[in-house]
Amino acid sequence: MASMTASRLHTATTTPVHSTVWQNKLMNECRSRGLRAPNFQECSDRRGGRTAWSSVVEVNGCKHQARYWYDGDWVNNAREDAAEVALQRMGVIPAPRGPHARLLGSISA
Numbered sequence: 301m302a303s304m305t306a307s308r309l310h311t312a313t314t315t316p317v318h319s320t321v322w323q324n325k326l327m328n329e330c331r332s333r334g335l336r337a338p339n340f341q342e343c344s345d346r347r348g349g350r351t352a353w354s355s356v357v358e359v360n361g362c363k364h365q366a367r368y369w370y371d372g373d374w375v376n377n378a379r380e381d382a383a384e385v386a387l388q389r390m391g392v393i394p395a396p397r398g399p400h401a402r403l404l405g406s407i408s409a
Contacts, residue, residue, distance in 0.1 A: 318376040318377075319376070319380060320376070320380070321380070322380045322381075322383035322384040322387060323338075323340075323379055323380060323383045325383070325387060325392070326338050326357070326359070326383040326386055326387055329387065329390065329392050330359060330360075333360075335359065335360045336360070338357045338358065338359050338383065338386065339357065339358040339359075340355055340356070340357050340379050340382065340383075341355065341356050341357075341358070342354070342355050342375055342378065342379075343355070343356065345369065350371070350372075351372055352369035352370065352371070353369065353370050353371070353372055353374075353375045353378050354366045354368070354369045354370065354378045354381075354382075355375070355378035355379045355381065355382040356382060357379070357382040357383055357385075357386050359386050359390070362386075362389070364382055364385045364386040364389055365382065365385065366378045366379075366381035366382040366385065367381055367385060368381055
């Protein structure tokens with residue numbers, strides 16, 4: 301019985317916690333500006349024996365692509381990435397400085 305409890309505890313503590321900080325911030329920003337709720341869309345790319353996932357978020361007619369691709373267990377991170385990019389493009393949070401700054405931007409529909 302003790303091993304069952306330890307096993308349950310181990311499972312509970314190793315389950316990934318998915319953050320929604322940037323998604324919530326984007327939702328609140330859209331609400332405060334009187335815009336429609338952001339619309340997220342996931343996209344996948346088969347890479348060898350695995351599938352990589354990314355996300356695009358549409359805000360006020362502009363689409364913002366996540367910067368990175370993620371494993372299937374971490375699709376929420378792609379949504380967080382896209383939300384962060386959108387907030388940067390909207391001027392809510394500062395865009396990073398340096399060579400990666402030019403990678404940010406919206407994509408055309």
